[in-house]
Amino acid sequence: MQENYTFNIDINNMKIKCSIIKKNIKNIYIGIKDKSVYIRAPKRVTNKQILEFVDSKKNWIYKNIQKDSRREDKKINLRSRNYIYILGNKIDVNYICVDNNKIKVDLDSNRCNIFIPACLKNSDNLYDIAEKKLNDAIKEFSRNYIDNAMSKYINATGLIPKQVNIRKYKGIWGNCSSKGIININQNVVFFDEEVIEYVCLHEIAHLKYMNHQKQFWNFIFKYMPDYDTQREKLKN
Numbered sequence: 333m334q335e336n337y338t339f340n341i342d343i344n345n346m347k348i349k350c351s352i353i354k355k356n357i358k359n360i361y362i363g364i365k366d367k368s369v370y371i372r373a374p375k376r377v378t379n380k381q382i383l384e385f386v387d388s389k390k391n392w393i394y395k396n397i398q399k400d401s402r403r404e405d406k407k408i409n410l411r412s413r414n415y416i417y418i419l420g421n422k423i424d425v426n427y428i429c430v431d432n433n434k435i436k437v438d439l440d441s442n443r444c445n446i447f448i449p450a451c452l453k454n455s456d457n458l459y460d461i462a463e464k465k466l467n468d469a470i471k472e473f474s475r476n477y478i479d480n481a482m483s484k485y486i487n488a489t490g491l492i493p494k495q496v497n498i499r500k501y502k503g504i505w506g507n508c509s510s511k512g513i514i515n516i517n518q519n520v521v522f523f524d525e526e527v528i529e530y531v532c533l534h535e536i537a538h539l540k541y542m543n544h545q546k547q548f549w550n551f552i553f554k555y556m557p558d559y560d561t562q563r564e565k566l567k568n
């Protein structure tokens with residue numbers, strides 16, 4: 333029997349690659365990455381059983397691939413996309429060639445212009461340089477929205493963080509240390525202002541409750557009754 337192999341499945345006219353990895357494990361695990369399905373299965377499981385398993389998971393696979401590609405779409409990747417999301421709106425990235433030597437980004441809620449020196453126009457790492465500058469601009473742009481949201485809920489709750497840091501984080505929107513330092517992911521500005529407010533309120537609430545138990549969510553609800561809607565937007 334083959335150990336590792338791949339095959340394609342068809343769901344709603346979408347061709348999806350499935351990679352099977354046989355291992356010394358007890359259960360079957362399924363995951364989604366880069367619009368593909370990854371399955372880890374015990375060695376004893378037959379190919380027919382795997383096909384049946386995949387078939388029974390079709391709805392789950394479809395839903396999660398859609399979710400994964402929406403999430404992927406939100407990431408900045410100038411090499412493959414010439415748009416970004418700012419405050420929930422999709423905006424085009426325009427490249428403008430200039431005579432001077434300075435690469436510059438002009439970013440606002442409705443425009444993103446990247447000024448490229450003529451000498452860089454055909455450079456291999458143009459997109460890497462542009463992306464770095466764009467990330468710097470996003471950090472600056474996000475500051476105003478994060479500060480406003482922070483002030484709003486510091487005033488409302490009376491809870492004051494020791495420090496608020498804004499940075500690009502992988503995998504988290506924010507966190508709060510036991511010392512009262514709050515970190516917010518600058519990429520929250522990809523979403524609308526209500527979502528930014530939710531992320532800030534969430535971390536401020538951790539100044540009082542260092543967990544995600546019922547009291548914590550009750551506290552959030554008190555200041556943002558529709559927090560669930562904002563939370564869902566972040567997940568999607």
Ligand SMILES: [Zn+2]
Pocket residue numbers: 534538543544
């Ligand atoms: Zn939390």
